[in-house]
Amino acid sequence: MMQRRKFLQAFGLASVALALPKIVFARAVEAFKANSVDDVLKNLLGDMAVEMSDQINFKIPDIAENGAVVPVTVSTDIAGVEKIYLLIDNNPTPLSAVFDIGPKIMADVSTRVKIGESSKARVVVRTADKAYMTEKEVKVTIGGCGG
Amino acid sequence: MQRLLTLVLLALTAGPAWADPAADREAMRAFYEQRFPSIPVEAHADGAYAMDASKRAQWEEMEEFPPYEFTVDEGETLFSTPFADGTGYGDCFADDGAVKHTYPRFEGGEVVTLEMAINQCRQAHGEAALAWDSEELMALVAYMAYASRDEAIDIDVPTEAMAAYERGKQYYFSRRGQLNFSCSHCHMQISGMKLRAEVLSASVGHVTHWPTYRFKWQEVGPLHRRFVECNEQVGAEGLPYQSQSYRELEYFLTVMSDGLPMNGPASRK
Amino acid sequence: MASIKIRAKVKNGVASVKSLIPHPMETGTRRDADGNVVPAHYIETVVCEHNGEVVMTAEWGPSVSKDPYFAFKIADAKSGDTVRISWTDNLGESSANEVTLK
Numbered sequence: 001m002m003q004r005r006k007f008l009q010a011f012g013l014a015s016v017a018l019a020l021p022k023i024v025f026a027r028a029v030e031a032f033k034a035n036s037v038d039d040v041l042k043n044l045l046g047d048m049a050v051e052m053s054d055q056i057n058f059k060i061p062d063i064a065e066n067g068a069v070v071p072v073t074v075s076t077d078i079a080g081v082e083k084i085y086l087l088i089d090n091n092p093t094p095l096s097a098v099f100d101i102g103p104k105i106m107a108d109v110s111t112r113v114k115i116g117e118s119s120k121a122r123v124v125v126r127t128a129d130k131a132y133m134t135e136k137e138v139k140v141t142i143g144g145c146g147g
Numbered sequence: 148m149q150r151l152l153t154l155v156l157l158a159l160t161a162g163p164a165w166a167d168p169a170a171d172r173e174a175m176r177a178f179y180e181q182r183f184p185s186i187p188v189e190a191h192a193d194g195a196y197a198m199d200a201s202k203r204a205q206w207e208e209m210e211e212f213p214p215y216e217f218t219v220d221e222g223e224t225l226f227s228t229p230f231a232d233g234t235g236y237g238d239c240f241a242d243d244g245a246v247k248h249t250y251p252r253f254e255g256g257e258v259v260t261l262e263m264a265i266n267q268c269r270q271a272h273g274e275a276a277l278a279w280d281s282e283e284l285m286a287l288v289a290y291m292a293y294a295s296r297d298e299a300i301d302i303d304v305p306t307e308a309m310a311a312y313e314r315g316k317q318y319y320f321s322r323r324g325q326l327n328f329s330c331s332h333c334h335m336q337i338s339g340m341k342l343r344a345e346v347l348s349a350s351v352g353h354v355t356h357w358p359t360y361r362f363k364w365q366e367v368g369p370l371h372r373r374f375v376e377c378n379e380q381v382g383a384e385g386l387p388y389q390s391q392s393y394r395e396l397e398y399f400l401t402v403m404s405d406g407l408p409m410n411g412p413a414s415r416k
Numbered sequence: 417m418a419s420i421k422i423r424a425k426v427k428n429g430v431a432s433v434k435s436l437i438p439h440p441m442e443t444g445t446r447r448d449a450d451g452n453v454v455p456a457h458y459i460e461t462v463v464c465e466h467n468g469e470v471v472m473t474a475e476w477g478p479s480v481s482k483d484p485y486f487a488f489k490i491a492d493a494k495s496g497d498t499v500r501i502s503w504t505d506n507l508g509e510s511s512a513n514e515v516t517l518k
Contacts, residue, residue: 027460097476104490110486112485
């Protein structure tokens with residue numbers, strides 16, 4: 001909690017300057033480098049147990065039009081969400097994005113990700129003391145005549 | 148289905164003496180109406196997205212904030228930047244560039260595409276022509292396509308243009324390449340079906356949404372780039388952009404889409 | 417590079433912010449036409465501020481798409497508030513843009 005407040009304070013100052021100093025906040029550097037889902041989750045969550053949940057809306061296509069740009073939306077009504085993690089199992093490094101959900105932000109984010117080959121995609125939503133996960137299979141085809 | 152296609156082909160492959168673009172267009176539309184009774188002909192302007200719901204859903208998500216917007220903005224800046232002699236594109240193109248629905252045209256004895264008209268404008272005002280594959284030209288065309296959105300395609304085929312129109316039509320129906328396919332095989336005969344996991348779009352509505360941001364290209368590209376890809380995919384050699392055959396093919400296809408609203412640029416897989 | 421495009425709407429006190437961020441997002445594993453590896457160049461951190469206060473950060477890896485789209489919602493927002501989005505990438509480059517909510 002304390003670390004997080006310092007983290008945000010540092011940002012408050014840093015936002016005045018354009019460049020954000022790298023040393024001031026702890027990036028999930030190791031998690032982004034990890035090449036297995038287990039290592040990513042261990043790095044991000046430590047010993048925290050992960051519970052499968054049906055309360056996470058994970059919108060991602062079943063068959064991606066093009067693996068370079070796959071639209072993703074994650075939203076949930078679970079209370080007290082602090083982090084949303086997006087993983088693509090079969091990407092060389094599964095961790096795709098981390099969203100730090102401050103108290104003034106709703107747990108509802110969208111982006112577009114690269115999926116290298118057909119893969120399971122997962123979302124992990126973390127509160128102060130619990131982690132919840134949901135997953136979906138995404139097929140990626142390399143198009144023939146249109147590809 | 149086979150009989151209808153044969154009748155359509157007979158109607159469409161008559162030579163210049165019988166050329167009747169309006170009749171050709173009606174015959175082609177009738178073909179697609181019969182083949183896709185639940186899809187209004189104008190809806191084919193969305194290509195394969197008119198045919199497949201899950202593809203359409205993804206496409207609509209992309210169109211919420213589409214990646215071609217940066218190129219359109221670039222084009223707008225270029226369009227409003229004066230030439231060295233103080234004039235600008237606005238002196239050649241009316242309505243702030245909302246003229247793409249009137250191209251290609253038959254002028255000076257040949258089919259003139261918007262790209263050619265842009266370079267003609269530049270050269271008339273002492274500027275160097277842009278390369279057919281240049282980013283600058285792409286951005287200008289993207290901007291003008293965006294400005295022309297919702298305008299109904301309006302193309303004339305005057306008598307002197309009939310031969311060029313017929314050549315475009317012949318190209319569309321001629322077999323080529325190692326696979327020996329013509330455009331009509333994929334885009335009429337088996338349109339709506341899958342070929343190597345791709346849904347084949349109809350030719351009515353083919354030209355309305357260009358230029359296109361293809362995710363495959365990760366950039367905006369012109370219609371002629373797609374012609375090259377189609378040629379290569381049937382094992383034929385592609386032609387250079389803006390070559391006569393491609394311009395005449397574009398002319399034919401645009402006449403087939405006459406009356407349809409422009410909806411470019413568009414994102415596509 | 418073009419600037420970050422931001423579209424924001426306020427409804428019932430919630431600001432829906434959508435952004436399109438121009439950036440190559442190179443993974444570092446792609447090869448160019450000449451066969452040379454294109455070096456990794458991707459946004460690492462995105463910071464979102466509401467009326468000058470940091471409300472959200474995102475950390476990205478190279479598997480976020482080129483010219484990333486990013487949408488989020490700010491609770492308790494109103495017309496006249498400012499929303500600012502800034503990023504830094506792995507090469508130390510950065511950019512920012514800001515809008516005022518209507």
